[in-house]
Amino acid sequence: xxxxxxxxxxxxxxxxxxxxxxxxxxxxxxxxxxxxxxxxxxxxxxxxxxxxxxxxxxxxxxxxxxxxxxxxxxxxxxxxxxxxxxxxxxxxxxxxxxxxxxxxxxxxxxxxxxxxx
Amino acid sequence: xxxxxxxxxxxxxxxxxxxxxxxxxxxxxxxxxxxxxxxxxxxxxxxxxxxxxxxxxxxxxxxxxxxxxxxxxxxxxxxxxxxxxxxxxxxxxxxxxxxxxxxxxxxxxxxxxxx
Numbered sequence: 001x002x003x004x005x006x007x008x009x010x011x012x013x014x015x016x017x018x019x020x021x022x023x024x025x026x027x028x029x030x031x032x033x034x035x036x037x038x039x040x041x042x043x044x045x046x047x048x049x050x051x052x053x054x055x056x057x058x059x060x061x062x063x064x065x066x067x068x069x070x071x072x073x074x075x076x077x078x079x080x081x082x083x084x085x086x087x088x089x090x091x092x093x094x095x096x097x098x099x100x101x102x103x104x105x106x107x108x109x110x111x112x113x114x115x116x117x
Numbered sequence: 118x119x120x121x122x123x124x125x126x127x128x129x130x131x132x133x134x135x136x137x138x139x140x141x142x143x144x145x146x147x148x149x150x151x152x153x154x155x156x157x158x159x160x161x162x163x164x165x166x167x168x169x170x171x172x173x174x175x176x177x178x179x180x181x182x183x184x185x186x187x188x189x190x191x192x193x194x195x196x197x198x199x200x201x202x203x204x205x206x207x208x209x210x211x212x213x214x215x216x217x218x219x220x221x222x223x224x225x226x227x228x229x230x231x232x
């Protein structure tokens with residue numbers, strides 16, 4: 001079974017600064033997918049960024065980027081030029097792909113990020 | 118395109134009552150699932166379905182029942198509500214039959230309180 005660990009329950013950073021959220025995972029699989037989801041106070045789950053394990057290049061989406069270290073089983077999220085709207089709970093998630101469509105997500109316990117004006 | 122729609126958004130139940138959380142998606146996804154989110158925890162998988170007529174248990178299935186009679190709908194039934202089932206419930210869908218590692222789309226959540 002896979003496990004996902006987020007060791008930072010809470011973080012805060014000044015607006016416009018850069019912040020990095022940590023995530024480690026444990027798996028014996030070689031091919032898998034990793035995700036960061038954002039959950040604002042509205043509780044909706046919003047996909048932030050996705051990384052395929054077979055790709056060496058780190059994924060980037062505008063101000064969001066990841067540092068994917070496959071050997072170390074580490075998948076951190078970097079938010080640059082942080083904005084007040086980035087205040088949310090952030091979840092790291094692991095998915096083992098399947099040809100049959102039963103692609104289940106395993107979530108970490110989340111990091112509550114607060115952006116300070 | 119509505120995506121994943123959950124109803125109701127809020128519900129209060131008395132212990133022992135039964136109810137159904139509805140979930141519908143309009144993306145022709147084959148895979149649908151239900152998660153629950155408790156304070157201080159990530160989402161945990163309750164039940165999932167890989168297509169109409171096919172369902173299976175996830176990590177925390179006890180006290181819940183599901184069925185999948187159509188591709189679009191995947192209702193979650195609480196058979197006899199207990200306070201331990203107070204949680205936020207998320208429905209999700211993915212996989213339109215092409216490729217693997219598809220992005221999973223979530224509904225907006227249903228807040229359930231059992232008193």
